[in-house]
Amino acid sequence: MAITNWPVEDRPREKLLLQGAKHLTDAELIAIFLQTGTRGKTALDLARELLSEFGGLKKLLAAHPTLLFQKPGMGKAKYAALRAAVELGQRYQDDALQPGELLRSSVTAKRFLVSRLGHYPHEVFACLFLDAQQRVLGFEELFRGTLRETSVYPREVVKQGLAHNAAKIILAHNHPSGNPTPSQADCDVTDILKKALELVDIKLIDHIVVSWQRSVSLADLGLL
Numbered sequence: 001m002a003i004t005n006w007p008v009e010d011r012p013r014e015k016l017l018l019q020g021a022k023h024l025t026d027a028e029l030i031a032i033f034l035q036t037g038t039r040g041k042t043a044l045d046l047a048r049e050l051l052s053e054f055g056g057l058k059k060l061l062a063a064h065p066t067l068l069f070q071k072p073g074m075g076k077a078k079y080a081a082l083r084a085a086v087e088l089g090q091r092y093q094d095d096a097l098q099p100g101e102l103l104r105s106s107v108t109a110k111r112f113l114v115s116r117l118g119h120y121p122h123e124v125f126a127c128l129f130l131d132a133q134q135r136v137l138g139f140e141e142l143f144r145g146t147l148r149e150t151s152v153y154p155r156e157v158v159k160q161g162l163a164h165n166a167a168k169i170i171l172a173h174n175h176p177s178g179n180p181t182p183s184q185a186d187c188d189v190t191d192i193l194k195k196a197l198e199l200v201d202i203k204l205i206d207h208i209v210v211s212w213q214r215s216v217s218l219a220d221l222g223l224l
Contacts, residue, residue, distance in 0.1 A: 012044060026057045033081045038073040046073045058212045061086055062121040086119075103134045109170055110208055110215040117141075117174040118212045123150040125173040127157060130205075132167040152189050154196040161202045169197060171207040180209040180216045187223055194224070 012028040021029070030047035037043045050071065054060040061082065068074050103109055109128060116139070117124050123145040129137040140160055143150050150173065161169055171193060173186075186209060194204040206219040218224045 027051055030057075030060075030082070033085060034073065034078055036073070041073070043073075046071075050074070058119060059121075062119065089115075099136050099138060101136050103128075103130060103136055106206065106208075106217055106220070109206070110210070110217065112139075113170075113172045113208050114210045114213065114215050117172060118210045118215075120174050121176055123173055123176060125150050125152050125171070127160060128170040128172065129161060129164040129166040130168040130170070131165075134168060137164045137166055152193070154193055157193055158196050158200055158202070161197060162200060166202055168203045168205050170205055172210065174210050176211075178211045180211040180214050182207075182209050182216060182218055182221070182223065187218070190218055190224060 012024060012031045015028065016024055016032065024032075027044055027047040030050065031043040034043040034046055037046050041049075050060055050068075051057060053071075054063055065076075065079055068079050069076060113126070113128070117126060124141050125143040125145075126139065126141045128139050131137055142156060142160065143152055145151060157169075157171075171190065175181075186207070190204070190207045193207075197204050204224065206217055206224060208218070209216045
């Protein structure tokens with residue numbers, strides 16, 4: 001049965017308008033962007049198949065475009081719509097933490113860092129630069145690595161800290177595995193960077209490890 005023949009409250013677009021986006025499943029949200037299906041399959045059927053084949057929303061949205069172009073019902077226009085949606089969401093989250101804004105809690109920092117780093121399929125190491133009152137000076141992604149590791153250079157972290165005239169820094173990186181539990185290597189890098197930053201009078205106040213939906217603070221764990 002075509003989606004247009006479903007009860008109004010069950011159609012993804014109408015359901016969103018009636019109940020709000022939070023009430024839609026991942027498949028229903030994707031179906032809205034797909035708009036149309038293929039012979040014998042609705043847009044919702046295609047969305048469910050894509051999520052199943054790629055192993056969930058995160059992996060689907062991170063998939064290489066050439067893989068998606070090959071899927072029946074998914075062309076360049078639909079892929080572009082999905083990527084535009086992801087980018088809009090990213091920019092919306094970015095607006096939640098602007099230069100000059102006072103960082104009042106670790107909760108705000110964690111939410112921002114999950115939105116910025118949690119979706120990457122590879123490791124990314126970044127820094128959030130703050131002044132002495134913990135107002136935001138800037139955010140930079142400094143290093144990228146493979147699925148399992150990245151190379152972090154203390155000299156570059158110190159250089160960027162000085163360039164931002166930062167008094168404090170929050171380190172951050174993602175675990176593409178989905179488990180943000182800090183590894184021993186994470187703790188070792190944190191200790192090295194903390195000592196390097198102390199030499200130029202910059203205080204390391206946290207190192208936050210993030211995944212798709214979660215985050216762990218080394219400071220909260222007493223590891224800093």
